[in-house]
Amino acid sequence: MCQRARIVIALPFVVFAVAAVLAQSPHPDNAHATGTNGSQWIHQYREPASRLIGEAMGSTFAWQRLAVLTDTIGNRLSGSPALERAISWAVEEMKRDGLENVRTEHVVVPKWVRGTESAEIVEPVRHPIVMLGLGDSVGTPQEGVQADVLTFHSFEELDSKASLVRGKIVFFNVPFTAYGETVRFRSGGPSRAARYGAVAMLIRSVGPEGLRTPHTGALQYSPDAPKIPAAAITAEDADRIQRMADRGSRVVVRLKMEAHFEADAESANVIGELRGRERSDEIVVVSGHLDSWDVGAGASDDGGGCIVTWEALRIMKKLNLRPRRTVRVVLWTNEENGGRGGLAYRDLHRAELAKHVMMLESDGGVFRPLGFGFTGNETGRQTVKTIASLLSGIAADQINGGGGGADIGPSVTEGRIPAMSLDVDGSKYFLLHHTPADTIDKIDPVEMAKCAAAVAVMAYVVADLPQRLGQ
Numbered sequence: 001m002c003q004r005a006r007i008v009i010a011l012p013f014v015v016f017a018v019a020a021v022l023a024q025s026p027h028p029d030n031a032h033a034t035g036t037n038g039s040q041w042i043h044q045y046r047e048p049a050s051r052l053i054g055e056a057m058g059s060t061f062a063w064q065r066l067a068v069l070t071d072t073i074g075n076r077l078s079g080s081p082a083l084e085r086a087i088s089w090a091v092e093e094m095k096r097d098g099l100e101n102v103r104t105e106h107v108v109v110p111k112w113v114r115g116t117e118s119a120e121i122v123e124p125v126r127h128p129i130v131m132l133g134l135g136d137s138v139g140t141p142q143e144g145v146q147a148d149v150l151t152f153h154s155f156e157e158l159d160s161k162a163s164l165v166r167g168k169i170v171f172f173n174v175p176f177t178a179y180g181e182t183v184r185f186r187s188g189g190p191s192r193a194a195r196y197g198a199v200a201m202l203i204r205s206v207g208p209e210g211l212r213t214p215h216t217g218a219l220q221y222s223p224d225a226p227k228i229p230a231a232a233i234t235a236e237d238a239d240r241i242q243r244m245a246d247r248g249s250r251v252v253v254r255l256k257m258e259a260h261f262e263a264d265a266e267s268a269n270v271i272g273e274l275r276g277r278e279r280s281d282e283i284v285v286v287s288g289h290l291d292s293w294d295v296g297a298g299a300s301d302d303g304g305g306c307i308v309t310w311e312a313l314r315i316m317k318k319l320n321l322r323p324r325r326t327v328r329v330v331l332w333t334n335e336e337n338g339g340r341g342g343l344a345y346r347d348l349h350r351a352e353l354a355k356h357v358m359m360l361e362s363d364g365g366v367f368r369p370l371g372f373g374f375t376g377n378e379t380g381r382q383t384v385k386t387i388a389s390l391l392s393g394i395a396a397d398q399i400n401g402g403g404g405g406a407d408i409g410p411s412v413t414e415g416r417i418p419a420m421s422l423d424v425d426g427s428k429y430f431l432l433h434h435t436p437a438d439t440i441d442k443i444d445p446v447e448m449a450k451c452a453a454a455v456a457v458m459a460y461v462v463a464d465l466p467q468r469l470g471q
């Protein structure tokens with residue numbers, strides 16, 4: 001099996017042709033139970049898996065489609081005309097692929113507008129700062145906010161010097177460790193500082209050392225604190241302020257931001273399906289989020305996740321591989337600053353959540369795939385581990401814990417649905433995350449094709465199993 005799958009990488013066209021010739025029946029009906037009877041049942045899926053991998057790896061279709069999205073539409077913030085253009089484009093393209101029940105589902109989303117923004121050090125000497133306002137931040141007065149900067153490295157340090165903060169700009173200079181560790185200064189920092197009377201907040205960008213690249217992302221104001229403007233600055237500018245402060249200099253910064261909210265806007269989740277051949281009321285969801293921040297092109301976050309999950313359906317359709325259950329692709333709206341797409345889906349589909357067999361989200365980039373995260377019961381875990389063995393030839397056969405995603409989360413929680421995420425080599429992801437550098441040139445077409453292959457095989461087999469996943 002490994003040998004054959006390795007050949008798939010080297011000679012996708014040849015193997016695809018051979019596999020197609022060898023195909024007897026893609027849907028043998030004498031399938032064994034998937035529970036405790038060993039893993040003999042997987043053998044019937046080797047041939048369709050091989051065809052799916054061959055088709056995904058046999059072209060750069062996924063990468064080309066992402067290039068069209070990111071070049072002709074670009075970034076796609078909630079409430080922007082670009083996001084609505086992307087939604088219309090996706091609907092037309094899904095129809096062109098021959099997907100079924102292609103539709104949009106209405107979602108009302110917040111509309112945050114960045115406007116013009118800038119920051120500069122004005123004392124001890126003038127230096128421009130490369131910055132990005134944090135998503136959902138309020139703006140400054142037109143003339144800006146100018147104040148002394150106080151540098152902190154933890155919330156505890158801020159608390160211990162609370163009496164010094166009134167009227168100052170609080171600057172959290174916390175080097176990136178892991179996203180989950182460092183992102184709390186972005187989300188919670190503004191209100192922590194505002195409670196002590198700060199007039200603005202800056203953070204060192206939440207990302208590893210880059211080349212003077214600022215990272216935006218949403219903040220979360222607490223209801224009990226004044227709303228102050230907040231921005232991320234580059235590691236280089238953070239280091240400069242730190243050096244000045246360490247030398248005992250008084251550091252004064254002027255921050256100007258026009259950021260504001262406008263009235264909520266109409267948006268939508270985009271849905272396409274491949275209806276199941278037997279149990280079409282049972283659903284496997286694969287998904288990514290179509291919205292992005294308003295910088296870069298939203299290629300890794302998360303145009304790529306949209307395209308590789310959508311590819312699973314396109315490839316099945318093209319190969320005429322129709323699983324027992326329905327496979328549904330959902331391109332979510334408003335993941336970045338509201339999560340309203342995921343909430344709307346839960347509410348609209350509440351009556352059929354019990355029919356959702358599994359939900360998968362790809363929102364960690366489409367770099368070299370490693371496998372999947374899985375959250376569900378032990379029976380389900382053993383089954384997806386066995387399915388993942390079909391992906392050993394492209395080295396995407398790991399099953400780790402922690403499957404899930406921000407958009408599938410509301411439905412998964414309410415419906416107690418097994419949840420998966422595509423796990424990829426994440427070493428480049430946080431260099432690009434929420435930056436002007438999130439463009440398609442960072443994505444390798446072959447790695448992206450492997451991501452599509454992995455999602456296609458997993459979604460196909462889960463949707464086709466004789467028994468529901470986890471039973």
Ligand SMILES: [Zn+2]
Pocket residue numbers: 289301302335363
């Ligand atoms: Zn994302």
